[in-house]
Amino acid sequence: xxxxxxxxxxxxxxxxxxxxxxxxxxxxxxxxxxxxxxxxxxxxxxxxxxxxxxxxxxxxxxxxxxxxxxxxxxxxxxxxxxxxxxxxxxxxxxxxxxxxxxxxxxxxxxxxxxxxxxxxxxxxxxxxxxxxxxxxxxxxxxxxxxxxxxxxxxxxxxxxxxxxxxxxxxxxxxxxxxxxxxxxxxxxxxxxxxxxxxxxxxxxxxxxxxxxxxxxxxxxxxxxxxxxxxxxxxxxxxxxxxxxxxxxxxxxxxxxxxxxxxxxxxxxxxx
Amino acid sequence: xxxxxxxxxxxxxxxxxxxxxxxxxxxxxxxxxxxxxxxxxxxxxxxxxxxxxxxxxxxxxxxxxxxxxxxxxxxxxxxxxxxxxxxxxxxxxxxxxxxxxxxxxxxxxxxxxxxxxxxxxxxxxxxxxxxxxxxxxxxxxxxxxxxxxxxxxxxxxxxx
Numbered sequence: 001x002x003x004x005x006x007x008x009x010x011x012x013x014x015x016x017x018x019x020x021x022x023x024x025x026x027x028x029x030x031x032x033x034x035x036x037x038x039x040x041x042x043x044x045x046x047x048x049x050x051x052x053x054x055x056x057x058x059x060x061x062x063x064x065x066x067x068x069x070x071x072x073x074x075x076x077x078x079x080x081x082x083x084x085x086x087x088x089x090x091x092x093x094x095x096x097x098x099x100x101x102x103x104x105x106x107x108x109x110x111x112x113x114x115x116x117x118x119x120x121x122x123x124x125x126x127x128x129x130x131x132x133x134x135x136x137x138x139x140x141x142x143x144x145x146x147x148x149x150x151x152x153x154x155x156x157x158x159x160x161x162x163x164x165x166x167x168x169x170x171x172x173x174x175x176x177x178x179x180x181x182x183x184x185x186x187x188x189x190x191x192x193x194x195x196x197x198x199x200x201x202x203x204x205x206x207x208x209x210x211x212x213x214x215x216x217x218x219x220x221x222x223x224x225x226x227x228x229x230x231x232x233x234x235x236x237x238x239x240x241x242x243x244x245x246x247x248x249x250x251x252x253x254x255x256x257x258x259x260x261x262x263x264x265x266x267x268x269x270x271x
Numbered sequence: 272x273x274x275x276x277x278x279x280x281x282x283x284x285x286x287x288x289x290x291x292x293x294x295x296x297x298x299x300x301x302x303x304x305x306x307x308x309x310x311x312x313x314x315x316x317x318x319x320x321x322x323x324x325x326x327x328x329x330x331x332x333x334x335x336x337x338x339x340x341x342x343x344x345x346x347x348x349x350x351x352x353x354x355x356x357x358x359x360x361x362x363x364x365x366x367x368x369x370x371x372x373x374x375x376x377x378x379x380x381x382x383x384x385x386x387x388x389x390x391x392x393x394x395x396x397x398x399x400x401x402x403x404x405x406x407x408x409x410x411x412x413x414x415x416x417x418x419x420x421x422x423x424x425x426x427x428x429x430x431x
Contacts, residue, residue: 007403007407010409011402011403011406012406014402014405014409014410018386018405020387020402041413041417042406042409042413044413045381045409045413046380046381046409048362049278049366049377049382050382050384060273060287060290061273063291064287064291065294067291067294068291068294068298
């Protein structure tokens, strides 16, 4: 059985220790050597508990933050490091099928536009089917300036921009077309509004202005094909809250991916 | 948050799980945070609940490495308390022996550094109950660690 008087004295000593005792209680403790000794004993316990204990490792921290971010974001892109698929035959088959599909769609569009017998139909058809390549040109001045012949570059560029070069074959094809895979460096963004501003400015500049000269930051930008977000288009790199990151856009949503490990670190609605 | 969970759950793995659950709960609950309490108080409440949930889950499975004896007998009284408290394992073990109510109150005070009113808000109990739980928890810890006057922890009695 515990002694109620001991409990009361411990309560007094504990409250004194925490600075939660009244003036009368403080006076009572200070006048009682036994209570003062008890304050010291409980103080040792408090100091031991308050001492820095084991801390979470970086992996634990990253896992928790990633899980929380995933809980906050709509179920969207799954980020897959490209290296995982490099040796996969399946990825090559899928890529080949996608390229074939693009080629068929382009052919059908060209034939259809010719049969409609309009003066500009051919170029319109190509423009429609080559939209992925167009989006790369819009946000990727390097690709635009690398300028291979439009007819040969369009299909190749289309594949590499929509899948962000999801395989070694894609990279080889891009290289063959003379295109570089480094995305444009958009700037520094610390929050959602910064990123929206950068994306808006980049879109406008790409339409109305020639491609800017490469900056040191752009030169240091990572290869675009290191990370991929299925269904989203890589629009450039940013410094997001001090971290080098890639920005993918799909369905009015920008996904910011940390370059070092292809981990999503932010999702920003563009509207 | 991790430090809080580490002290409440008593081991790294459960603390990591509880801290992650707490983070997710905070992110999901943010739209419902009404500002009636301070944000920190709300975060500590969510974290404490996540740790308690983790403890409940742990009870339903075998846990290696936790003290399998529930004795509240004091340690060797001849060993100075300030020697034994240096032993982290002993401290974790002593904390694990405390009833959850006491452990939460003591950890919120000594690890999270909340005052009695804040702890009362986090745990939704009267400040007087906070005071007695902390005192009894500390006394039990002191008894476990140093063999001083042992006041075996009792369940708290609500105070107005």
